[in-house]
Structure formats: structure tokens, C-alpha cells
Amino acid sequence: MADARRESRKGLLHVLGLHRPELRAWAMYDWAVSAMQTVITTAVFPIYFIQVAGANRTPEAATQSLGYANTVAAIVIAILAPILGAVADVKAAKKRFLLAFMLIGVVATSGMFLIDRGELLLASALFVLSIAGATGSLTFYEALLPHIASDEEIDRVSTAAYAMGYIGGGLLLALNLAWISNPGLLGLPSGEGITAQQATLPARLAFVSVGVWWLLFSLPVLRTVPEPPRTIEADETSTANPFVVAFTRLGETLREMRQYKQAFLAMLAFTIYNDGIQTIIKMATAFGTEIGIERPALIKAILLVQFVGIPFAFAFGALAGRLGAKGSIFLGLVVYTGICIYAYGIQTEREFYILAILVGLVQGGTQALSRSLFASMVPKHKSGEFFGFYSVFEKFGGILGPLIFAIAIGQTGSSRGAILWVIAFFIIGGAILATVNVPEGEQAARDADVHLRRG
16 A cells, blocks of 8 residues: 555656656755745835835836846846856856855845835845846756756656746745734734834845745755766866866857757747746736735735646646647747736736736746756756856846836836837747757757767
């Protein structure tokens, strides 16, 4: 009986893509970092940024400042990611770079406890460091994926990790929501007559909780997932300066990009359509605040996205087995286009909750399959370097979306008109994705790895 239960559990874990310890440990980093993404990037901090740090500005001006802060963070990662990704390949240091960026993010996020009313500059600086820490660490985390998952596993493992992220991020957000809505649960001051600092204490403690959560649940990937071995190409020596080798490799990869044309096209398509996805993620609560949705409803809507996203992230992994990763991504982009059209006309909390459910249907699956699609078309011995480029393209896309959104607010006077501009990213990105020949890209990656082993 016990053996049957173990076999049943093994079968379920295999279906989910979590059937080996290193796969489960790897997926736990999504659990860890997603708390930062839900509480800091999406839910609590944007509201705090506008209402507290930006209290001396109009809501529209504060929202614009948040868009510019996202842009600065994207530029920082766009500059660093490809160089450090190549160094991580040369030095077999993916986990060390993951740790370094994670610690930067943890310290910055915890430091948000110190942000007081009107301190927009401090809030912007810590937000930039927090975003840079998260996205930088994800560059090296995602570069581990092709080393731990086979070609048959990679879509399921990637979507399972996103589902784990929804669970982790959703759980901490639910706890944060509980004590922000009812400070008495933690014995915090509440009611009339409290000071401004006492009123903001629940939100500031939420920021600290993110730092602790992020640090604690990063331990499995750091302890369990093996560091991929260093690979030395024919024209390199083991004693060469790693930064010199890294820059040489980057130059070679740029020159050889034609060999990996399909991976490049997939990366370019992702850059564009993910720009739209990230704009929705980063600006959603600011948009809701501007149109008059109250803070508790905003946070509940983000929480709804998390828990709707759990089963649908797993569902996209199964869907990829039928439609392929590329076809499943197309489906997600169609839904996102409908989301933008629907968002333009929303007025009530109920409509905002419906919007959250629609986003939850496709957000995790679309991004997870984009990650696994790209990973399947890059050579394993250059995964850090390629995911460094992936991060650059992603962050350059992340620069354009919030920037255009901020400019559109300036032109139209509100976020409502700006949301329609986002549709263009899904149309253009989808058109480029349609040209990607996935089998050809996967074969090019396998050929490159075979050539290195023979060399």
C-alpha cells in the first residue's frame, strides 16, 4: 500500500515536472523571488510609492515617477547581464552571481521599511536596487534550467516553477493583506489618533517580510542544484582572465548569431510581447489607484491573480504537450489583447476583479513557456551568456513599455488611454514569433554542444 502511494506520488510529481530533488529545489527560487514581484513590483509597494512616498506629487506624477524608476532598473540589468552571464559560464559561477544579486535585492527590499512620507527619491533608489536584484538573480537562475531538465521535461519544469511562484508569492501577499487590513493581528497600532508612521507600519513590515522570505526560500537552489561545470573552448586556457574570455565570447556569439537564428527570433519576439506583459504587471496597481479602486481591493485583485495562476500555469505545461510551447504562447497573446481592450472601460471593483482573473489565466504560462522555448534552442555550455542576452532583450523591452506608458499618461492625462497602446506589443511580438522554426533552433543548439564535446 505504501509502495503504491509512493508510485502515485512519483507519477503526479512527474506530470507536474517536479520529480527530482534538483527540479524541486530549482522551482523553489520562483517561490522565493515571486514574493518580491507580487508585494514590491505589483501590489503593495506601488500603492505605497504613490500615496506615501509620492504624497507631495499628484497621483499622475507619482505614477509617472514609478514608470521612470522601472526604466532605470531595466537599463542597469541590460548593461550588466550579458557580461556577467558570460563570466558565469567561464568561471562556473552561476550560483554565486545568483546569490550576489539576490542579496542586493533582499537588502534593498528590507530597507524600504525606512521610507517615510514624501521621500520619493529614497523610494525610487531602493525600488531600482530591488528590481535589479530580482531580475539579475533570475538571469543566472534561468541559465540553470537547460542543465537540470531534459528536452522532454523543460516545458513542464518551467511552468511548474511559475506555479510554485504563484503559490509562494500569493501566500506572502495574503499574509501581508491580512495585517495591512487588520493591523491588530500583529498587535500594531490602528484606528483614529495614530501617527503617520504608525499608519504606514503594516506596509513597511510587509517590505521586511519580503526580504526575509526571499532569503529563506533561496536556500534550496543554492544548496541542492549543482553548479554546471566550466566549459573551455578550443581557443581558451584555464588560466585566462575570465573577463577577457567573457568579452571574447560575447563578441563571438554576436558574430555567430546567424547560427542560432531561431533562438534570436524567439528572443526578439519575447522582448516585444513581454514588454506588454511587464507593463501590465508593473503598472496595474498604479492604474487601479488612479481610476479610484481602493487599496484593499487592489491587493485582493493581485492576490486573485496569484491563486488563479497556480492551476493555469500547470495547465499551460500540459497544453504545451499538445500545441507545443509556441502555439500555447500564441493563445496567451490573444487573451492579453482582449485584456487590454477590457481594461480600457473598467469602472468598478467587480470589473477590476474580472480583469485580475483574466490576467491570472495566461500570465504565468505565457512567460514560463517563453523561458523554456528559448532554453531549448540555446547551447548548454553557453546558457549563462545566452540568458544574459535574453535578460538584456527582456529589460530593453521593459524599458520601452513603462516609458511609453508614462509618456502616454502625459499625452492623454490618464492611464486609461495608455493601456490601449500595449496591444501593439502583443501584435508585433506574435508576428515575429510566427516566423520561429523551433525544430531547427533545437537542432542548432544540440549541434553546438556536440561540437564542443568532440573538440
